[in-house]
Amino acid sequence: MTAGPTTRRRQLGVELRRLRERKGLTLEDAGSRVGISKATLSRYETKEGSVKWPAVDALCREYEASQDEHSWLIELAKGSRIQGWWRSLADPIPESMSLMLTLEDEVTSEGHYACMYVPGLLQTRAYAEAVHRASEMRCTDGEIDRMVDIRMKRQELLARDNPPHIWAVIDEAVVRRMVGGRHVMRAQLQHLATQAMEPHITVQILPFTAGAHAAAVGSFVILGNSEPDLDVVYVDIIGGGLFMEKPQELTRYK
Secondary structure (H helix, E strand, O other), X not given: OOOOHHHHHXXXXXXXXXXXXXXXXXXXXXXXXXXXXXXXXXXHHOOOOOOOHHHHHHHHHHOOOOHHHHHHHHHHHHHOOOOOHHHHOOOOOOHHHHHHHHHHOOOOEEEEEEOOOOOHHHOOHHHHHHHHHHHOOOOOHHHHHHHHXXXXXXXXXXXXXXXXXXXXXXXXXXXXXXXXXXXXXXXXXXXXXXXXXXXXXXXXXXXXXXXXXXXXXXXXXXXXXOOHHHOEEEEEEOOEEEEEOOHHHHHHHO
């Protein structure tokens, strides 16, 4: 799977820092040699915001990067400006949702633990609508329809020629909780069983008899990348989402 803009941007930051440290330069020294501030170079390395490829070109020369490294980093810098389908939506979406869509568009795998609802990628439209109506009581019908539309659009990544592998561990409470009524729930369970037959989708039910377990902290998603160092954990919380990428955080959730 080709790396997307966010993955490329993160790779770029990691590599720029590696090359600078290999050269033995501080942020201030490296920045002054190519005419950019310490704060700007720090932002480049911490994977935040846009990057000007001529600055990356100058840094590569200063760091004495190999020709292959140089060419690759320029490609990363140019590619990190590409934007996904959700950027063209008429109405803005929350920042946490935008980042989730960006990361999800680039993953090679997703590991879900769900203790409340069926994971969004495996929901039927009727089930998703029932979830949103219960969770977003102050939203209008139009706003709920829009959120459900986005959720359904997300599911298109499952139909790609080279889709990511989805591994969903679902608590027994999820399949027993009646969401949207008997007919909606029956259709959702049938859909879940059908999806589980796909070669790139693994669904496991964690029974009540399993007792206490390490994932009892709540639902979360591990967004896997071709480079494990770029994996991200997403935890859904009231009013948004929390993203974690520090090694110790990833280890805890994995």
